Each structure stands twice: as structure tokens, then as C-alpha cells.
Amino acid sequence: MSAITNVSRRGFITGLAGAGALVLSARYIPQPLWAEENNLVGALGKSVLHPDIFLGIETDGTVHIVAHRSEMGTTTRTSLPMVAADELDADWKRVKIEQAIGDPKYGDQSTDGSYSIRAFYDAMRQTGATARTMLVQAAAAQWKVPVSECKANLHTVVHTPSGRKLGYGELATAASKLPVPKKADLQFKNKSEWRYIGKGTKSFDINNVVNGTAIFGMDAKTDGMVYASIEHSPVIGGKLKSYDDKAPLQVAGVRQTVIIDPFKPPAVFKPLGGVAVIADNTWAAFQGRKKLNAVWDSGPNASFNSDDYKKELQQTARQKGDLVRSEGDAESIFAKGGDVVEADYYVPLLAHAPMEPMVAVADFKNGKVTTWCPTQNPQAVQETLAQELGIAKEDVTCHVTLLGGAFGRKSKPDYVAEAAVLSKKLGKPVKVVWSREDDIKFGYYNAVAAMYMKAAVDDRGKPTAWLQRSVFPPIASTFNQDAVHGEAGDLQQGWTDIPYAIPNLRVENGSAKAHVRIGWLRSVANIYHGFAVQSFSDELAHRAKRDPVEYLLDLLGPARKVDLSAHKYPNYDASTDDYPLDIGRMRQVVEMVAEKSSWGKRKLGQGSGMGIAVHRSFLTYVATVVEVNVDNSGEVTIARVDTVVDAGLVVNPEATRSQFEGAAVFGTSIVRSGEITAKNGAIEQSNFSDYPVARMNEAPRQTNVYIVDSDAPPAGVGEPGVPPFTPALCNAIFAATGTRVRELPLSRTKLGKA
Amino acid sequence: MARSAPAVIVRRGEAMIQLKVNGKSQSFQGDPDMPLLWYLRDVLGLTGTKFGCGASLCGACTVHRNGKAIRSCVTPMSTLSQAEITTIEGVGGGQLHPVQKAWVEANVPQCGYCQSGQIMQAISLLAKTPKPTDEEIDDGMQGNICRCGTYQRIRAAIKAAAGVTA
16 A cells, blocks of 8 residues: 555545645555454444554544544534544644545444434444554564564553663654555454543633634635625525625625525425625625515415424324334223323423524535535535535545534535535635524424323233323424324334333324425434433322332333344344443433432422433433423522433533433423424524523533443444433422413413412 | 714625624725624625524624623624624633633533624623623523523533533
């Protein structure tokens, strides 16, 4: 292999590609071509892994590690390279992280579904171990001593008997000439030797974030760029009838207006279509847009009204649906009558509302396009732009900036496609900036869902039969207009996998047609499924006059691995051998959170109460206890949150704690205020005024996160904190007030005594 | 609050406004209604100040005018004649301000997008209330939204910077 050829040909790592050939010749690029054994990515059903360019070492010892996943706040851009640095035994201070462009050779780059660490932990270790092995071999050869007498030690190789040392930089050139060792010949560090894994480090970008120099999508810039603000049809699928193409030009700084054709359904990630106002700066584009006076033919979605739609969903939820999972014979138990409990739950459409609205810069030139954008999925950007522009995927270069929040919204690159389409039309680089109003009104919303729950209980109040039925417009409808049922991927999320030891169990799903773009938002279907299952469990506990923790453990039953092989259960695309549904782990987080929160042992004042919930999502087990106080006016204060996380091996504990603290706030927003509604097809909310999200004074006062020490394979941490928080909060409100919250947001339930 | 000197109209619909940004004299010529945010970002290239809502609802655009926090997204250039504006890029005077250091120490940011505004707001709060209570921190900071939910660490960082035990 030739390091020079590899680097210059690929030229993807900016730090490396920018240097001259002389320097390049001294670089060392390991080439463990794992393409032929791509089990990791194969398990995810996605593209092939070629991680031969994940790591490079310069002669001065600088280690470059490629981050191929997007940074939206989970610290993945730091944590994955940290794993490689650990196996390399590199000094973290001498590591530079290079953000990858979109390219299938990196393997899967869809930073979504809380699987970055799970999917690439082994690959990163392998990258680091390969490089370390070659450096050690190079040192041994130079000293003419056996390899077994040499070992890596913090950016140097040491000859143990003599104490001689050589730095990684000094060895890079010689190492680059060695054959790349096979994976089977690599030796990995023992856990006791880890420097970074399990200990963690702060974000690589933290200084630039606090001093304002970090580059987010909103900050991307290229020479000759113009700014665009786009008026979309208020109703999805609407067509432009007319607009004033003169008035916007009266605004200083406005250059022209450009029509973007409406999309042909299904929506996928296509530009919505509309009228773009092109200007010299963002403000001028916004002002010009106000003068467009666009008139639309709304089309069939104008019939969408959230009040009516809610009733439809709830009616459907009360009728027999498609069978998802059945154990025993719940129906015949219900037919016998006896003590039967029913409840309906409802969760509305939710918007992501990341702090950075949708934004992208694109430059179309000579049949190729380059974009700089905050995206969770640069390969989806490549595919979408290629399709919209009629060019090859390889002719789309997607630079990934930092993401100012994403939560799933920035997996859908409709806004990037808008910038690309406009750049092609205008023949110059374009920056598309969405307003907050655009963001709230044109989301890919988390589905509105109605759940019907039914249980027959014995004399101790424990279910002998259980039926749960959910109805929601599926994500699939965004890709196929005819899709009306939840798919296995939606239903695995806290529904098919209900973990209870109930002999007669029936899980169903009813149909619902979408009228807006439905997408995935942090923890997705787990939000509404977890809310229903864990709220209903708490209802049954209180009804039976039993302690909710004791009752929950009784529902979970004995420690065991639940076999779901008879059902359509993707298990988040992970094998059930490595990641079984393990009730022992679920019980453990419940028991631990009860202990950590001093459940049943603390004296709570008037108007206070505690609630518990447990949920497994993204292969991680989480139990959460929330303590609230509700005053006479119905004002809810969230005094304390305790949450126990079993995510298997945790690479970056500090970042993980942050994720769960954040999840509690995210869940608070869902309970307190999250609701998107439509009237005559148009979204009624517009900004943080009418789509409020939790502020400091509304957030939990204190969230304590406890991480279970585990050697199980790593699982997700970005999303799994959200699903149990929401019901735990509502269960706490019940404990405090005696009022059950069955519909979100909280404003639908009267809490105050006044 | 310092009174603004009247803007000089140089062309129909345009104004010439003299101000200081991070200690440097600047003269703005353009739409007097343009909010400071877009002047900072699109004209001066100071992109540390963020756009979040455009309506003074989220605080991502917070900068200092004569040392006090303002929302740059709703502050028209016409009101800024002779104003001294400080942004996240200038607040540390070439190094990290103690509040920025406290932010690093407490590992506050997740995505980081709102944090410029949070930090500028916190510095302003501490200038007025050097030893804030929890309630004073709530009052001072509730105009700044963090969708990632870093509030607990923001509170801890403010207390650390103030030398108040958490």
C-alpha cells in the first residue's frame, strides 16, 4: 500500500489533504480493509464499512481520527474517536478530530436511533489496535528486538527490558511500510488498561462552543453566497396559485424571487416547494418574503383538523385492530367478565424545535454540488440532492457542520435539497435559512397517537389478561402515502416488547392516515407507547392499593429473557443473542431507582408525590422516579428526578449523564406543553410563544443519573431517557393530586383545586 | 440606559449609524430596521451570536449593549447609534471569561447552539447580582431556552462562577 496515494486520492480529511506531498509521504494510514467482514453494519442492514481512513498519524505525532457521525449534542463526535485513541494508547491532547463528509465508505452515517457507539465501538477499537500494533512492530524492527518485548505507552513505544522509547511520530513512517495486521492477530487492551473508555472526556469542541467560534450550519459561509427565505404552502401538498413578484423587490437587499416546484407525493425528503426570496442577507430575505402575498390551492389535506382527527383515532383505538403479538387467550378471559379495567391515552403531534432552525448552504457548479449543512445523515443528503438535481450521488459533496440540536429533524434533508435546487437555478451559492415559524409549521412531526388499554385483574389487582392497542399515522406514510399501519420498527418501540409476565396478552395496532409529514423524534414511538403502558400500570397499582414499585416488579415477573422470536420484532436491528430483552436487568434498574430515590422512605409534604416508570428502548434499560409538588392553582414543580440507566458498557459516562439530564427536560416539555395541532390542514403553532418548550424555571430542579456498571455490549444513551420520564412525571402528579393524566399535554387535565 | 443619538439618514430608507462592536468602531449603512443580530452575523461575520426565534423568545441571540444583556434579534440598528456592543467573541477580551471557564468546568454544553446566549445572559446577571440565589438565577435565565436541557449545569456553572456553593 502507499500512504501517499491513499491520502491524496481520497483527500477527504481536510487536515491531511491540505498538506503537501512531502508531509503526506511521512504519514501513516492503516488499511485494515474490513469491507469483507462487515458484520457490524450488516446487522444494521445498511451500507458497507471501509474504515481504512479512520485514522492517520503525522511524523510530529499528531493523531487524526475521523468522526463520521454527526455531532448534535450527544458528544458522539468525541466519544467514538476516544475509543480509537484508547486502543491506540494515544495521548488525547495530541488527537485531532476530523469530521467526515458523506461517503458510504465510512459505513453507516445516519446519526440516529442511538446506535453510534453500538455500531462502531468494535470498529473504532480495531482501528486503534491496528495502528498500535504496527507502531510496536516498527519499533521492534528498528531496535532489532522481539515484538513481545515492546509495548505501547501513551504515544510512545517502549522496549521494556532496556527502557528505550520511540514516539509515535518517529515511528509513523516505518510503520506505514508494514503490512496491515489481520483482525484475528490484533490484541485488544484489557478493561483495566483503558485510559478513556468508561472514563470519558469533555467534548472536543467545548472551548470553541463557549467562545463562539464553533461552526454550526447557521454559520456556514462561502464566497458569493446569497440568502434565501422560502414561503411554503401552509397546507402540505398545496399548490401556488399566485404571488406578488414585484413588492418583495422593493425591499432593500432583495434580488429576486424564485419558484420551487411542489413535490410529487410521497413527501420523503423532497423540497416542499414554494416561493423563495433571494437577498443579500437573511433579514432582507425575511422582509421580502412578507410582501409575497402568496395564494395557495390547499389540496386534500385542508380537511385535516386535529380535534376531529383525535376523535377518529380514539374511535379506531376502541375497535379491533391488527394483531401484533398474542400470548395465551386474552379475549376469552375478557369475555368471562369479572374485574376489567379500561383506559384511553392520547399524545399529540410533537415538533422537534431544535434551537438551530433548518439551514443549509449549497453551491451547484459544473454539474456537481457541494453543501455545508447541519445534517444527521450526510449520505441521505447525497441521495436526496442527487435525485433532485438529476446528478450522480458521487457528485454531491456533503460537509457536515456541528448541529444546533436535531432530535431527528435533521435526518430529513428537505431543507438541504431546497438550497441545492435554488443554487442550480441561480448559478451561485445559496444559503437557505428557515425561520422558527417555518421550523414549527413544516416539521416531520412525531406521530399523534391514541392508545386503548384493557386489563382483567385478579383479587390482588394483578392482570390475568391485558390488551393494548395503539393507533397512529405511521412514519412509513412519509415514504408511501398509502401506509396506515405501524410497522415492526414502530411497534418494537415499547409495544411488541411489553415486558410483563401476564399469561394472556394481546397487542394490537389500528390504522390511521397521515395528513402531515410524520417523522421520528427523540425516542419516537416509545414516547406514546411508554406513556400508555407505564401510566396504565400505575393506575392498576393504585387501584389495587399496592405500592407502585412493588406492583411494577410483580408485573415484570421473575428475571428471564423474553423470547420474541415468534413475532415481528427487529430489536433495534440488533441480535437478540447479544441484546436480549432481559427482565433481570429491567428489575435491577427498578430496584436501584427505588433505593436511590428513597422510594417510600421520604416524608413528602402536602401536594407532593413520587411516580415511577421503567422502559427499555434502543436496547437500554431505564427506570425513573420523579418527585413533584402541585400547588392549589395546579402549578407543577418538578422537585427531583432519579434515573437509573443500564446501557451496557458506557464509553463516556459524563456525556451519558448529560443525555439523561437533558432527556428529563425534553420529557418535561412533552408533558407540560408539547402539542402541534392543525386547522383546515395548516399548523396552528408558530414559535416558542405557542409551542413552548421547558425553560429553566419549569425544568426539574435536580436530576440524579446513576449508571449501572455493566460489561454487556454498549447500547443507546441519546434517546432512552425520554420514554420513562413522561409517565413517571404523570404518575407523580397522580400521587400528589389523585388526578390521572391520560392525555398530553398537561393543559388538557385540570389539576388545581380552584 | 444610555440614550441613542439620532440616526443619520444617508439615503432614502437607509441610515448611517456609528457604533462599537467588541471595542472596535463600526459604521452601519443600510435598513435602519435591520436587527442587530443580522448585522453581526451577515455583515460583520460574528456568527457566535445565534438566531433561534427572531422574536425575543429564546435568548440565543443575547449580546451586551453597554454591559447589559439585550436580544439582538429584536433590536433595530436605528436604536444603536453610539452603542457599545459586546458579543460572545469579545466578552473574554481575547481569552475565556471566568463564566466561559465555569461553563467548560461544569461541562455545560450539549449541542452548544444556545450557549453563547446563555453565557452572555449569565454574565449580565452576575454583573447585577454577584451572588444569585436559585430564584434569582431562574428569574435571570428563564428567557434563554436550551432544548438539549442543560439547565442544571447552567445553574451549577453560574454558581461556580459566582463562588456560591451549589
